[in-house]
Amino acid sequence: MRSDGLRLDHRPFALPGTRAQYGPDRSVDVLHVDLELHPDLQRRRLDGICTTRVEAIAGTVDAVVLDAVDLQISGVRDEHGAALEFSQREQRLRVAFARPLARGERYEFSVAYAVEQPRRGLYFIAPETAYPERPLQAWTQSQDTDARHWFPCVDYPGERFTFSTTIVVPKGLFAYSNGRLISRLDEGEQSVFRYELEYPLSSYLTSLVVGEFAAHHDRCGEVPVSWYVEPARAEDGERSFGKTAQMMDVFQRRIGVPYPFPLYGQIAVHDFTFGGMENSSATTQTDRTLHDQRAHADFSSDPLVAHELAHQWFGDLLTCRDWSQAWLNESFATFFEAVFREADLGWDEYLYDVLGMVKSYVREDSERYRRPIVCNLYREPIDLFDRHLYEKGGAVLHMLRGELGEEVFWRSINRYVSDNQWQSVETLDLVRAVEHASGRNLRWFTDQWIERGGHPDLSLSYAYDDAQQLLKLRVKQKQAIDAEHPPYRFTLEIGLLAERPAAPARDHGTAPLSGERRLRVQIDEAEHLFALPVSGEPALVRIDPGNFVLKTLALEAPPEVLAAILRADPDPVSRIRAAKALAADGSRVAVEALRAALLEDPFWGVQAEVADALGETRAPWALEALSAATGVPHPKARRAVAAALGNWRSVRAAEALLPLAGEDASYFVMAAALEALGKTRDGRAFELLVRQLQYPSWAQVVACGALRGLAELADERAVSAILDSMVYGRPEPLRRAALGAAGRAAALLERQRTRILDALTAQADDARQFLVQLACIAALEAIGDVRALPVLARLEGGEDPRVRRPAAEAAIKIQEGSRKPVELARLRDDLDALKEENRRLRERIEELARR
Template sequence: MAGLNREFALPGTRPKFARDRVVDVEHIALRLDLDPVAKLLRGTAHLDCAVLAPDTRWVVLDAVELTVGAVRVGDAAAPFAHDGLLLRIDLGGKRPAGERIAIEVDYEGRPRRGLYFVGPDEGYPDKPLQAWTQGQDEDSRHWFPCFDQPHEKATSEVTVTVPHGWFALSNGELIEDEAIGDRRRLHYKLDIPHSCYLVTLAAGELATLEHRWRDVLVTYHVARGLEAQAQRTLERTPRMLEVFSEKFGVDYPYSRYAQVFVADFIFGGMENTTATTLTDVVLLDERAALDHDVDSLVAHELAHQWFGDLVTCRDWGEGWLNEGFATYSEYVWREAYEGRDAADLELEDWAETYMGEDGGRYRRTIATKLYDEPIDIFDHHLYDKGGRVLHMLRYELGDDAFWGSLRHYLTKHRHGSVETRDLARAVEEATGRVLDWFFSQWVIDGDGHPELKVAFTWDPDTRLATATIEQTHKVEGKTPRFRLPTRLRFRVDGQDVDVPVEVVDERHAFHVPLDAEPTQAIFDPGRVMLAHVDTDKSQALWIGELEAATLAVDRIHA
């Protein structure tokens, strides 16, 4: 089943590593003016920096297709060179490590990425006039000069002037809101460091709905007239905050959580720190709400406030530490709200989409430095396989150890950036379990998934049930012979008997003494393992599983 259609990265692709930094950007303050009719942005970016490299003479910032008018270092004008991609700033002499400098850049532009102006057109005359940003993965550089890498974190302020009647949302607390002639100026501040791709702005004629969860201000923002739909779509947000704070062992880490619906958003949602952006196409009217919800999307973006915002992947090749956790949090929410049987169906969907990509497009390791563009790694390997790997990790550790490991991981790396090895070390420090083999085969070094043939037989003379398990996939490239801890479940005299086993070789036969002939024999109950499994057993065992297996997912697959 290996994906042999093409390689994930083009031949000759060079590994992508985090870039060097000569300064640490500690604080970003943006002063912006939006002209939505002209689709024009004018701004000043103020960056407070600490010099890292000795004898630093130049600072290079990402600034794509912005017109730079002036640059100042401290109070003095500074020479600069801008090629449309990078802004090179002369610091006016060698600066020692540890010195603090302030850089200001005046600029304007009509961004084609990063910041989007949307509004009515011939096909959609009722579309609202709005402006919104989308920074992930490396598009913040299109609307403000920055060091646009996920491991660079800074506190932020955004002061924005918008037309009268508009509201604007950004990260953190709203500390100023005043009329300036026929315009409106709003000032937001976030005193917790976060990555540039998470800096956000969304503006338009927006209504606001306010709620509270504990001491956290919870707000929903939507085009006027759609307030009821926004409330209906997001009404379980406070309960999600409670579930995730309890499960992750770390309370929601910010003083507010906002969600804003915008028109023509290019993704389903984006987890900007304290202020998630959502596409307005998911708004639920009364009839739609009878048939489905968008809880998975809402839970996914909320979970990113911990996994992605509070603790962030060091580089995009480690992006599964953001997206895998957010995806698995969809399961965590569904399990808490509707129960395991409903949640397990999400796991099945993830396996199907990942295996379709693996078998039909390409096969790759989840963590990788080999990609053409950062956006390429945001695929089903990253999201769906990543979520399934975390589910397997949970069952490998057990619930108490799993949630304790996540609490330690989030606490240890709070406001920091991480790689897969940081998660592995957090598990080891919290539990004593050394799971390098697990992360190696599933995330770092190994690709693909096991393909298994499983056969169950019963010997009435010896009262032995035998499970024969064979790994049938080709061990080639980066696809390994897997180490597979799992369980066999037998139903004997109306009771489930679970037998832990570990498959490490190409073929194993496990002989299990039982008091009576089983009416069920299930490999990997609950289908925890990410694998393609072909099972051979008697018709009676299939019928027993179909009629009475403890877990719905096992009954479905009987």
């Protein structure tokens, strides 16, 4: 579904039957939780005693209700050892106090329990026939409401308590949890670890990890910084986590509030369900982020590490009051990924990271659904953890930085964090902090960007009027506008230069260039025409330096103007925008400017976007430009060149790709080249693609590229190799790539569709590898065959909330696709054929013109 100015039919976020969600009533305040834990990794069992201290909020409190899923409760006692009555019903544990509590009265009780084969929350990892190299580990993942699967608790982010753990494990294993390691004692064949955290956390931030790990220790000032990895991965751990102390220093200086806990640790575990989890003082990371030296050339763990570290302030020190306010956790952590990138790599990298946020959000907004960032219409909290919550919110914070200005923005962030330490927060707390720090009332800002879905879709043009010495700037909001969807309100900054710089400066930042005049125009209507007085025709017009406004923008300008931007504007996003417009223009001026930028632009991000724009043209001159750029030095730019070459089914494109697909210093360049080679449908591709399935690379990057290439080849011989790579026992990244390839192959190979669909439906219920199951659902959606609906319905009604929404969305899209008239499909086929015929005709005309 495309997003344009004529539609109001974005698919709704709320699925059928969704109800508004609100936080629970609270009769008690949980003050402290102490866990005594005995994990049995072989039996996949946890025995525990959970001691909870509460304080009555309301008067005459005679019981407390805790969340407890599949926990076998053997008894409950008060602090004196007296047995208390309890009952279990509907995944809740009700504990009756010995007597009613008066308001403010405290009470302590202990629950003895066990859990075997927990469904979620606590995960046991062990070697097996299919994966004999797996380590023996146990770890928890409690977000969003899965702590209840491994200890009885008030499993809600607004409830915060101090926390301590005693963990008893076989000697030789290491146990890890939140806070300081107070003691480690060996008692016979067992080791006993005691951890204490004197600062409050929420249940979803609690942690338990057990396994064999090697430790590395660092410091940021007085704060100990550690990370733990499997002993054989020590060097990979240094590559992945080595900048942690630097990040902590950057964040402390930017926020103006010290790191809140007495220490910080990260532990990399096997088969982790997500990238990382910001457990207070003790982050759990996926071991998928550990990488070798060759991968390090164009892969970094820094975004993941920075994200989880930022959560120690935004999520742990300040915790969202309820899940509808989760942007105060996730959007801030996403934004601070970019903040560290700016400090470490420069302003251009920061801006390009923010552009990536915008693109990711816009893709979800146009292809999946539209929703406000703050939203309490959801079935499960996990449904909210999407590109709106992460990337759109991060881009909104970048916009707030531009709206307030550098000094006021950071002063406001400091006030927000300082005023709300160890508290539950909602958006209004941020608004109040900005008001206190700046005097500005930004309630309109949060109403528009946080409480409302969507974004402005702009077209912008300008022309110089020599007679009146005016620059006439027209700005139009193209998105649908009506009483319920008023025009967006924002400030757009314009920069005017009488002389154009000779070349774009790297990492220039937001300051005006020498001789640049800055103007700010207020946008609040569907269309504006501004007449800006100038002393002569500007040599360079800069639109929104810093790309602060969250928007999509079509810049309507002659190719000479666009070429000037591409050659001179220090803002990489402006250059990228100009490059996209030039590629659509295709004039001689455009061709020359794009060729030069592809090879010479000082920032790899611009080179990569130019390559992408050239690929989309599918023009002969673009193919020649890309073929000449396969040796660009930066691997990320080279990767983009390889990917763009996949837009041509030609011998020339294949010849440019074959060397990169065979060997390159970068795994990722090879993977991109292999996929693109498959798209060329070249006769030499099949054998190379099959051979590269065996190429050894970190995270199977090269083999995954080969699988995608085999799918694109539309060769029935490839199906067996794809299906063989899907089976349980293959490396998890390879299985996920194979499932994606299977979905694509089924779309291209009609005769193989039933075979592929049968293979996918047969394994869709297999939940042993969560990310693989999600990839299977995505593949079924890509095929779009109604025969997948029964298995998707089964998954939607299943017990795992992480799977239910993806299955529901896939089913909805398949059903929508099945309702499209056959005539419409035929018309689209005819249109595609006509477009292809026109493209070939244009290529022949261009070839004749060059002669």
